[in-house]
Amino acid sequence: MTSYKLSDENPGYGAFRKICLGSTSRTINDRLSNAKKHLLLTTSFDEVNASALEIAHKEKSLEAELEGVKVTFLPYFIKATVYALQKDSRRGTPLFNTTIEIEDRGSGSFDYHYLRHNSYNIGYAVATEDRLRVPNVKEADKKSLLQISDEVYRKSSAIRKDPMLKSVKDIVAYSDLTNGTFTISNIGSIGGKHATAIPNFPETSILVAGKIEGKILPLSLTFDHRLVDGAYAVEFMNDIKEFLQSEEKLSGL
Numbered sequence: 001m002t003s004y005k006l007s008d009e010n011p012g013y014g015a016f017r018k019i020c021l022g023s024t025s026r027t028i029n030d031r032l033s034n035a036k037k038h039l040l041l042t043t044s045f046d047e048v049n050a051s052a053l054e055i056a057h058k059e060k061s062l063e064a065e066l067e068g069v070k071v072t073f074l075p076y077f078i079k080a081t082v083y084a085l086q087k088d089s090r091r092g093t094p095l096f097n098t099t100i101e102i103e104d105r106g107s108g109s110f111d112y113h114y115l116r117h118n119s120y121n122i123g124y125a126v127a128t129e130d131r132l133r134v135p136n137v138k139e140a141d142k143k144s145l146l147q148i149s150d151e152v153y154r155k156s157s158a159i160r161k162d163p164m165l166k167s168v169k170d171i172v173a174y175s176d177l178t179n180g181t182f183t184i185s186n187i188g189s190i191g192g193k194h195a196t197a198i199p200n201f202p203e204t205s206i207l208v209a210g211k212i213e214g215k216i217l218p219l220s221l222t223f224d225h226r227l228v229d230g231a232y233a234v235e236f237m238n239d240i241k242e243f244l245q246s247e248e249k250l251s252g253l
Contacts, residue, residue, distance in 0.1 A: 024163070028131055035201040038102055038110065039224040043196045044233045048217040048244050056250035064146055074186045075148040076244065077209050078122045079253060081184060082141045084239035085120055095228045096236060097181045099202040114204065114227055123183035123200055126156045127190070128163040134200050135159065135172060136180035145253040188212060196222055207240070217244070 021029065035041070053076060064071045085097045094116050103111040123136035135155050137148055155176060158168035165172050183200040187193075188211035197220070199206045204227060210218035221237055228236075243249050 022130070024131055031201040032198055035198045038100065038112065039199065039201070039204060040226045041198065041222055042225045042230070043220050043222045044230065044237060045194070045218070045220050046234075046237045046241065048219060048241050049215060050212045050217040050244070051215050052247045052250055053217065053244050054212065054215070056247070056253070059251075060145065060253065064149060067146065069146050069150045070153050071145070071149045072152070072186075072189065073209070073212075074124055074152055074184065074189070075145050076250070076253070077184050077186060077207070078124070078137060078140050078148055078152075079145060080240045080243040081122055081182060081207060082120050083243045083249070084236050085182065086141065087239050088236060089116075089118075095232060096205055096223075098204045098227065099181065100204055100224070101202070112226075117181045119181060121179055121181045123180035123203070124152060124156075125183065125185045126159045128160050130163040133159045133163060133177060134180065134183055135176045136183070138176075138179075182207070184209065188217070194218055194220065196220055198222065199224075 053073070057071065057073060057076065061071045088094045088096045097120065098114045098116050101113040101115060103113065105111055119139055120141045121136045121138050122140045123134045126133045126135065137143065137151060140148060143151070155172050158171040159165070162168045165174065180200060180203055183203055183206045185195070185197050185206060185208045187195050188209050191211055193210040193213070195208050195210070197206045197208050199222060205221065205223040208220040208222070210220075219237065219240065221233055223233055
């Protein structure tokens with residue numbers, strides 16, 4: 001956990017606190033630093049007409065309530081992402097759902113190897129008092145919307161209760177926070193509208209979903225430009241939009 005130490009008064013600053021990063025913060029900082037160092041990041045922005053999504057969410061929430069499950073928009077984003085990743089996998093050279101391996105050749109030179117995964121382990125950011133945690137839904141393509149909703153709610157609640165996972169190991173295991181292939185940050189759940197994000201290294205891309213306002217859902221996709229061209233990223237975003245705007249696909253969840 002990050003600790004805060006009160007230092008002596010400084011003539012230039014007055015009283016201040018020295019922030020000492022804990023092990024979790026150091027791990028997060030290492031991942032962020034590696035992402036910035038080894039990925040050539042750029043971001044594509046888009047918007048979704050959320051009319052069909054809001055209707056589907058309202059109807060599914062009533063159904064889920066009878067089963068004691070809370071449904072947010074995040075499971076829909078996960079399902080839309082899986083849909084886009086599956087379409088990507090059928091292209092000649094699939095470029096998303098990848099992680100990166102780095103081979104240090106010395107003298108500041110590196111070889112990069114991209115691993116395209118067949119499993120869809122979709123991560124989601126969970127804010128805690130001790131920085132972010134990023135669990136992932138393993139094989140999200142094989143789970144229903146309600147199964148994903150229940151898993152996300154239970155694990156997010158447990159992580160917020162105990163970010164170090166010491167007392168909630170029966171709900172969240174360390175393996176739940178590893179081997180992700182693609183991550184979503186749903187900043188709209190806390191009122192955020194627009195943001196760019198850094199991929200959860202060694203993943204190479206991340207989707208940000210903002211707050212729906214006036215039937216418009218803002219999205220951003222940050223990716224490694226050495227691997228993905230801008231036009232290809234737009235195609236991927238179009239696939240996500242297609243799913244989230246389709247009454248047929250949403251009603252089938």
